[in-house]
Amino acid sequence: MSEPLLALERVSVHYDRFRALHDVDLTVGAGEIVSIIGANGAGKSSLLRAIVGQAPRIDGTIRYDGAELRGRATAQIVRSGVALVPEGRRLFPSLTVEENLEIGSSIGRPGEVTLSEVYAYFPVLEQKRRQLARDLSGGQQQMVALGRALLANPRLLLCDEISLGLAPLVTNELYEIVPALAKRGIAILLVEQDISRSLAVADRFYCLLEGAVTLSGRPAETPRETVTQHYFGLWKR
Amino acid sequence: MNAAGLVNQLLQGILVGGLYALYASGLSISVGVMRFVNIAHGDLIVLVSFLLLTLTASLRLPLPLAVAVALPISFAGGYVLQRWLLQRVLGKGILQIVLVTFGLSVIIQNFLQGTYGADTRRLSGSGFETATIALPGGIGIGVLPLTIFVVAAALIFVLDRLLYRTRVGAQVRAVSDDVEAANLIGLAAPRIYAIAMGVVGVTVCISAAFMSVWTNFDPTSGPDRLLIAFEAVVLGGLGSLWGTLIGGIVLGVAQAVGAQFDVSWQLLAGHLVFLAIFLIRPQGLFPRY
Amino acid sequence: MRALRSVPRSIVVGRALLVLGALLLIAAPKITDANGLQTAADLLTMLVLAVMWNLLAGYADIVSIGQQMFVGIGAYAFYGFAVLAGINPYLAIPAAGAVALAAAIPSMAIVFRLRAAYLSVGTWVLATVVMLGAGKLDAFGAGLGTSLPVSVVEVFGTDPTSRSTTTYWLALGLAAIAFAATLVLMRSSTGIGLTAMRDDEEGTASVGVDIVRARVVCFLWTAPFLGLAGALITLQRLRVAPQMSFSITDWTVYVIFIVVIGGVGSFEGPIIGTLVFFVIREYLQNWGVWHFIVLGAVSIAVILIEPRGLWGLLRRVIPGDLIPVSHRVP
Numbered sequence: 024m025s026e027p028l029l030a031l032e033r034v035s036v037h038y039d040r041f042r043a044l045h046d047v048d049l050t051v052g053a054g055e056i057v058s059i060i061g062a063n064g065a066g067k068s069s070l071l072r073a074i075v076g077q078a079p080r081i082d083g084t085i086r087y088d089g090a091e092l093r094g095r096a097t098a099q100i101v102r103s104g105v106a107l108v109p110e111g112r113r114l115f116p117s118l119t120v121e122e123n124l125e126i127g128s129s130i131g132r133p134g135e136v137t138l139s140e141v142y143a144y145f146p147v148l149e150q151k152r153r154q155l156a157r158d159l160s161g162g163q164q165q166m167v168a169l170g171r172a173l174l175a176n177p178r179l180l181l182c183d184e185i186s187l188g189l190a191p192l193v194t195n196e197l198y199e200i201v202p203a204l205a206k207r208g209i210a211i212l213l214v215e216q217d218i219s220r221s222l223a224v225a226d227r228f229y230c231l232l233e234g235a236v237t238l239s240g241r242p243a244e245t246p247r248e249t250v251t252q253h254y255f256g257l258w259k260r
Numbered sequence: 261m262n263a264a265g266l267v268n269q270l271l272q273g274i275l276v277g278g279l280y281a282l283y284a285s286g287l288s289i290s291v292g293v294m295r296f297v298n299i300a301h302g303d304l305i306v307l308v309s310f311l312l313l314t315l316t317a318s319l320r321l322p323l324p325l326a327v328a329v330a331l332p333i334s335f336a337g338g339y340v341l342q343r344w345l346l347q348r349v350l351g352k353g354i355l356q357i358v359l360v361t362f363g364l365s366v367i368i369q370n371f372l373q374g375t376y377g378a379d380t381r382r383l384s385g386s387g388f389e390t391a392t393i394a395l396p397g398g399i400g401i402g403v404l405p406l407t408i409f410v411v412a413a414a415l416i417f418v419l420d421r422l423l424y425r426t427r428v429g430a431q432v433r434a435v436s437d438d439v440e441a442a443n444l445i446g447l448a449a450p451r452i453y454a455i456a457m458g459v460v461g462v463t464v465c466i467s468a469a470f471m472s473v474w475t476n477f478d479p480t481s482g483p484d485r486l487l488i489a490f491e492a493v494v495l496g497g498l499g500s501l502w503g504t505l506i507g508g509i510v511l512g513v514a515q516a517v518g519a520q521f522d523v524s525w526q527l528l529a530g531h532l533v534f535l536a537i538f539l540i541r542p543q544g545l546f547p548r549y
Numbered sequence: 550m551r552a553l554r555s556v557p558r559s560i561v562v563g564r565a566l567l568v569l570g571a572l573l574l575i576a577a578p579k580i581t582d583a584n585g586l587q588t589a590a591d592l593l594t595m596l597v598l599a600v601m602w603n604l605l606a607g608y609a610d611i612v613s614i615g616q617q618m619f620v621g622i623g624a625y626a627f628y629g630f631a632v633l634a635g636i637n638p639y640l641a642i643p644a645a646g647a648v649a650l651a652a653a654i655p656s657m658a659i660v661f662r663l664r665a666a667y668l669s670v671g672t673w674v675l676a677t678v679v680m681l682g683a684g685k686l687d688a689f690g691a692g693l694g695t696s697l698p699v700s701v702v703e704v705f706g707t708d709p710t711s712r713s714t715t716t717y718w719l720a721l722g723l724a725a726i727a728f729a730a731t732l733v734l735m736r737s738s739t740g741i742g743l744t745a746m747r748d749d750e751e752g753t754a755s756v757g758v759d760i761v762r763a764r765v766v767c768f769l770w771t772a773p774f775l776g777l778a779g780a781l782i783t784l785q786r787l788r789v790a791p792q793m794s795f796s797i798t799d800w801t802v803y804v805i806f807i808v809v810i811g812g813v814g815s816f817e818g819p820i821i822g823t824l825v826f827f828v829i830r831e832y833l834q835n836w837g838v839w840h841f842i843v844l845g846a847v848s849i850a851v852i853l854i855e856p857r858g859l860w861g862l863l864r865r866v867i868p869g870d871l872i873p874v875s876h877r878v879p
Contacts, residue, residue, distance in 0.1 A: 075444065101446035113441035115434040117548070122430045129427050130446045171445065297666035299614075348853055354665040358612045359809055359852050362669075363845040366802055370841040487677060490670045524692075528681040531674060535659060542662045 027052040028210045034083035036069045043069035045235040051210045058221040059214045061231035067214040106177030112168040116157035127174035134176030141170040162193030179210045264398035273516025277509030278409030284492035284504045286463035292499045293436045299361040302485030303368040308468035327469045338461025343454040372479035385473040491534040497544030563871040583713040590720040597727045598804045599819035601771040607814030609767035615672025619649045621795035623779025638704045642780045649776020680795035694790020727774045739763045809848045812860030816872040
């Protein structure tokens, strides 16, 4: 089996005195959809932040495409093909929908994803292309955030709780395109609190509790109850 | 004072507003994009004016050529200033940025005084500066003020286009909206800011070129220019380039009206009008945020 | 657990030096002549300006470059009361302070509507307006200003020596009161709130309303002291004039540089800065305009390298504050 695109080995993240991640091992391959599930405070966001170089102190190894990511500037990491859809969307409020999307491609690597494809995934955005991003609904903003990340032609896509605060129907729409993206060969790391939705789409998953991986495997091969127990830490007596 | 005289004065006030808008255009960019007030802004205009003085007087270059030489120098100056000095204190709290730009202001003023002496100067425009166009009714418009006004409007038009219709402009606006988010998608702020400051340098050079021909200047002229530029930007509304032009015109007209009572009321009238409008409408006339 | 924490030696030495300095100041009229007293009075006035600017910039997040406004208002008010209204000049001094305070209240309408660096330039605009306005007052000599009449000057002493002594005592008194009062302010709940907000990088947004009130208090606090300093400056210079009484160079530029170099945001900083200024003042005159360039460059360097100034450097070896302001364990 070829080397995974992203490999974390014994990664720990420290904020001052607090250790947010303990010795995490994790891999994501090209075209794979990997889910990270866990409750609030489990360390999911710290994991993504560590990958894009936003964590203060990281121990261990983060290998992307064979090279170490630790120590490199965020902008540099992103330009090498890692795209983040950040928690809370973080669009540019005074830019239009189309400008927000194109910002993604203006600094990305040249490649295949085009603006019309993004509009094909999310038709409503094409209607609202000239509206300011701040005037969109939460779900539409999430679509823009995802589209922006795609237009950077990433090889690794990191999604931080894209369903947070959105109605179920809207979330369905978002998740529908995830498998299509994987088919293009993009490695996708999904961070989610919503277990069922993310397990439904994932090839593999990791469960985080208090900063450590307590369970990992394939959704198809793991009983749902086991997952729930590890999510809440109930298997400990 | 007859009607024609009054109209002449008001017209003059409006046209002066063009010069003020030139000063303010650069400040508007640094305020809107990088969210800081460069206290040395006026002094930079005076600095380039003295550069033009050296180029025209000592090197005997004709003014247009001197300006052409000064333009790229000004762009590079702004770029380097931002990249090497101001970038270090951005985002570290107001104390640092105010102190660095204030310190820079004092340094520039005293450097100029030490190098060129305290005398007031003016550049020669080879007769251009006194030419007037005569209009019916005894009204006359100076060719130079008219040119300045047209250039100011054109510059603001160009800057507006640059900011809202180009890719680089979108990047600049993105970084000014949310630096962190920009970083997360790969836009490194320092380079963008430096480019923006380079553009500011160009506006400073254009301002200096016209100012040095139309008015007197000396090493200590900087702060007055800064205050006018600041008032024009705040009056117009933060983030609005066209608002800055209107703000400049309001100040120019206020000064012209003040000068009607007494020449010594000119400056004071401008400031008082600014304070009055600011108290009523602190967000300015056409705020973008 | 030890019942008594022994105080480190360096702090003891530092505090002893401060006490020694205070004693020297009190004994000054016996030790030095009229010239020396004048220099000392100048520096004590500078200290007052420094402490006030430091309070605003270092604790209340108000970086003022317009404090010359209140100095000038105090100067003109003193002249107005003592000369035009004929009030006892000794009473004119506190009256000047009161006028400065009164002027601060409407100023807040402008100043507190602006944020950050806009606030700074806003204070400059206000100061310029007041200065230009003062230049229109014929009773005060309009643009050229006017001198204090001999009758008023002699109230403070019939000969130069006794006048310098009186002026010195007034300056020392003002500096002591200003210093002590500001210390009291910083140890009160207002000051603690501000210090906590300044030190806590996450931002105590939940304390929102209190912070606004604290900043207002600080702004109003400094005005009367600046006005009193202005009155004393008029006494020292024996005249009022727009460019002099409202001089940004003398009352703001120098002050900012020395506080920054000494150390913003501490009580030891302004003292150190004023002392440094005292030492280099003589040499400054010889350099002409270049002394501003050097001062400016040093200030910028300080801000970039050690934002807490000379006191910050000393603080790396001294484990505590000489003048304890905060109640927190260092």
